[in-house]
Amino acid sequence: MHELGIVFYAIDMVEDLGRENGLTKVSRVTMSIGEVSGVVNDYLTDCWGWACNRSDLMRGCELQIEQIDAVTVCNDCGRTYRTVEFGRTCPYCQSGNTVLLRGNEIEVKEIEAC
Amino acid sequence: MDAMRVIEVKENVFASNVRTADGLRAKMHNEGTLLVNLMSSPGSGKTTLLSATIDALRSDTKIGIIEADVDSAVDAETVAAHGAKAVQVHTGGMCHLDAGMTDQGLAELGYEGLDLVFIENVGNLICPAEFDTGAAKKVMILSVPEGDDKPLKYPLMFEVSDLVLVSKIDTASVFDFDRQRFEANVRLRNPTAPILYLSARTGEGMDAWYQWLRSEVAAWKA
Numbered sequence: 001m002h003e004l005g006i007v008f009y010a011i012d013m014v015e016d017l018g019r020e021n022g023l024t025k026v027s028r029v030t031m032s033i034g035e036v037s038g039v040v041n042d043y044l045t046d047c048w049g050w051a052c053n054r055s056d057l058m059r060g061c062e063l064q065i066e067q068i069d070a071v072t073v074c075n076d077c078g079r080t081y082r083t084v085e086f087g088r089t090c091p092y093c094q095s096g097n098t099v100l101l102r103g104n105e106i107e108v109k110e111i112e113a114c
Numbered sequence: 115m116d117a118m119r120v121i122e123v124k125e126n127v128f129a130s131n132v133r134t135a136d137g138l139r140a141k142m143h144n145e146g147t148l149l150v151n152l153m154s155s156p157g158s159g160k161t162t163l164l165s166a167t168i169d170a171l172r173s174d175t176k177i178g179i180i181e182a183d184v185d186s187a188v189d190a191e192t193v194a195a196h197g198a199k200a201v202q203v204h205t206g207g208m209c210h211l212d213a214g215m216t217d218q219g220l221a222e223l224g225y226e227g228l229d230l231v232f233i234e235n236v237g238n239l240i241c242p243a244e245f246d247t248g249a250a251k252k253v254m255i256l257s258v259p260e261g262d263d264k265p266l267k268y269p270l271m272f273e274v275s276d277l278v279l280v281s282k283i284d285t286a287s288v289f290d291f292d293r294q295r296f297e298a299n300v301r302l303r304n305p306t307a308p309i310l311y312l313s314a315r316t317g318e319g320m321d322a323w324y325q326w327l328r329s330e331v332a333a334w335k336a
Contacts, residue, residue, distance in 0.1 A: 002241045009127040108123045
């Protein structure tokens with residue numbers, strides 16, 4: 001269960017931050033999730049609720065997910081396009097020589113805490 | 115009650131794992147032990163390949179194995195019967211091994227004095243590709259029956275691998291596996307990784323694999 005591992009890592013990171021900053025309660029965590037990162041947001045949210053209840057600092061903490069649209073750049077014609085719509089083949093010049101620019105992120109963006 | 119405040123983090127969730135993995139790599143480099151992460155789907159022949167590899171290299175290479183599975187110890191028992199030091203690590207329901215679990219496995223194994231340690235990762239083409247275990251080299255195995263289109267379906271696995279092994283080539287006559295198509299699909303994601311074709315059962319192609327391992331062990335110790 002891929003999402004569970006991600007949730008454990010995110011919570012560990014927030015708990016470290018909590019210790020460093022003397023936090024007692026985290027009310028919200030915002031994560032940036034790339035459109036083609038392979039994360040299923042519903043699963044992430046389910047795992048989140050379950051895992052947060054195991055920690056005093058995190059209990060009841062809301063997870064906010066900010067999606068990052070995936071964009072690919074073509075190395076041959078230099079143009080960018082939406083990855084999800086066209087995949088690996090450039091819609092302008094039909095080249096397969098393309099690289100994902102963004103959309104692969106799995107990040108903790110910010111937290112709200114006291 | 116104190117007022118809530120917003121703290122900006124902007125960090126990849128795997129950042130702490132990458133730090134642990136980097137530390138592990140440095141430790142293994144000092145010891146001169148090459149850690150190789152073997153990844154594939156279930157049933158691609160990882161355990162058979164390892165058993166043959168232990169038999170072939172045993173005389174000049176000290177080998178250890180970390181078997182990672184959700185449950186059971188069947189793989190560790192199989193490879194231990196071939197004379198390698200082996201431990202079984204249970205991931206507790208997780209679909210992959212991370213650097214922390216690898217570190218525990220290495221401590222349990224006792225890797226001091228070993229030349230080569232294999233991690234037999236959980237059978238899965240998705241999650242193991244995302245987690246850095248601290249291995250120096252990543253090797254993925256795809257068996258002929260799985261088909262030549264897999265690099266398109268599991269791109270990250272092929273992108274992160276240092277070597278791609280195609281196993282069970284003795285079954286090629288009954289499956290529709292096109293080497294040229296496969297290589298083109300791999301090259302879309304990974305322009306440089308060598309691709310080796312082999313069969314642990316007949317021994318075909320195994321020498322190139324052993325040669326790769328020997329030269330990587332020598333380079334790691336140099």
